[in-house]
Amino acid sequence: MIQAVLTGMRLHVKQFSRNAFDLSGVVLWPILYASIAYYLLDAKHDPRVLLSASLGAAVMLMWSLVVIGSSGALEQQRWQGTLELVVAAPVSLTTVVAPITIASGAFGAYSLVATLAWGRIFFHVPLGIHHPLAFAVAIPLCVLAIGMLGLIMAATFVLYRASFALGIATQYPMWIATGLLVPLSILPAWVGPVSWFLAPTWGFRAIQGSTLGGTPWPDIGMCLVLSAVYFCLGSAGLRAFEGVARARGTLKLT
């Protein structure tokens, strides 16, 4: 199983790095969103807000890469006619899909470096990491938690033929509901409880707390807990939706 996961991650990274559209998304969009945030939030004249915006933009892109990467990969498999083979393989579908979402999230770690460097060079955003150890732990756990949330989404992608478009459509709702650039305090009150169930909220808080100062360890713990819960839900969802897709005969596109 470990070999299948590692091979899956390696293959997805290879495929991803050969797609010009995916690469342009990785390179272009973190910088773009960070720049928009810098220009808008510069009016507050608070360097900490700009640094927080850098981190928020990076986590936004982590989610985007996970959801677009997994939905795109599954749609691609459906188009190429390999989804049926993947479903019929002796390893579970979770073992095939989880490496895709985790590898996509790992690409998001690049967006963190890109937004921080971009902010430092062009917007003079001060870089200072308050808790280096917590920061080093928070990033991979944030990637893992977001990747596992992507696993739940991927379960629906197995069922849904236009999965890539659905993946793209979930970007903004997640960015809003998790308070990555816009604080939850200015959103309607009901959004707050929704954000508690979403990994980007805790991943962002963990990275933000370890960078700006605060208590990041409880948020890091929440990332771990949510990763485990998502894994169970995602695996169950994949099994259930795989059954439905088989029964309806929708795995094959052509």
Next chain:
Amino acid sequence: MNSLRVLFIGGLTSYRALFNWISPWVFVPQVLGYPIFEILFFAYLGRYAGVQSDQFFLIGNAFLAIAVTGMFGMGHAVAGKRRSQTLASLLASPASRIAVFLGRALPSIVTGVFVSGISFAICSLVLGVHTPPSALAGIAVVALVSSFGCTSLGLCLGALGLRGRNVSLFADCIGAPACCS
């Protein structure tokens, strides 16, 4: 008569294929969900930053929805032929190419205006933005002209897709500056 049939029936068929429609409800998250939440995201970001009014972000992002629909939709209408391996048959057919490609453009123009209008209306209600009725006719005309322009740009991107393989990449490179402006 045949060109008109290619224009309207062919365009409608191609448009449905663009969304891989199994049932019409696919249209909602795919085309309406994205611009609505995009408007809300930037409006709330503007509120937090204390920059510009909700109306500024509402109008700007409603027009961005037109740009996305026109550029990506039209670009993919052409690129999708390549993906589904029907491009060669289409180009080899005796049908008028103007009718074929204009047929793909008309639904995209209408969709752009429709998506922008619905997004504008829903987000106006959510954000509590009041637009004077006298301004609506002007906005509608500008939306129609913008949709025509963006779809035409999408057709150019689709033409580039006849040479390069990835239309999304071209649309991304043009869409990113549009998003900033």
